[in-house]
Amino acid sequence: MVILFGGWVLLRALNPDLLKFQTIQPPSVKLATTTPPTVTTTTATGATLSEQDARNLLTSNGISVNAQPPQTTLVGIQQSTLSTIVSLKNSCGGCQVQITGGTESGHAAGTCSHSSGNKVDLA
Secondary structure: OHHHHHHHHHHHHHOHHHHOOOOOOOOOOOOOOOOOOOEEEEEOOEEEEOHHHHHHHHHHOOEEEOOOOOOOOOOOEEHHHHHHHHHHHHHOOOOOEEEEEOOOEOEOOOOOOOOOOOOOEEO
8 A cells, every 4th residue: 555655646746647547539530532543453452553653642642752663663552552551641640651662573472462562661
C-alpha cells in the first residue's frame, strides 16, 4: 500500500493529468478521392499499373519515389498496393512518405512479393 500511495503522490506531483483516465479516440481516416489510373493488366492477384500511371497516382497524393528506373521501378505494381500506401499517407497527418523500393529486379520473387507488385519499401 505504501508503494502504491508513494507512486500516486509522485505522479500527482509530476503531472496531475497522469492520474486521469481518459478514453483514447484515434483520428478518423479519410481516403483521398482521385481519378482512377489506367489499368494496364490484370493478374491472378489483381489489377496492375504502368510505371507512369503509378508515379502519377503517387505524386497526386504527395508521395515521392526516391529514384527513376531502373533503380526504383513501379511497373506492374498492384493497384491495391498503391491504394494502401495512399491510405497510410492520408492517415498519418502531415508525414512524408517515400517509396525506396518497388518492383525492380533484385527483390525476391513469389506470389506476395516486390516483383509481383504486392510490396514496396518505404521511408
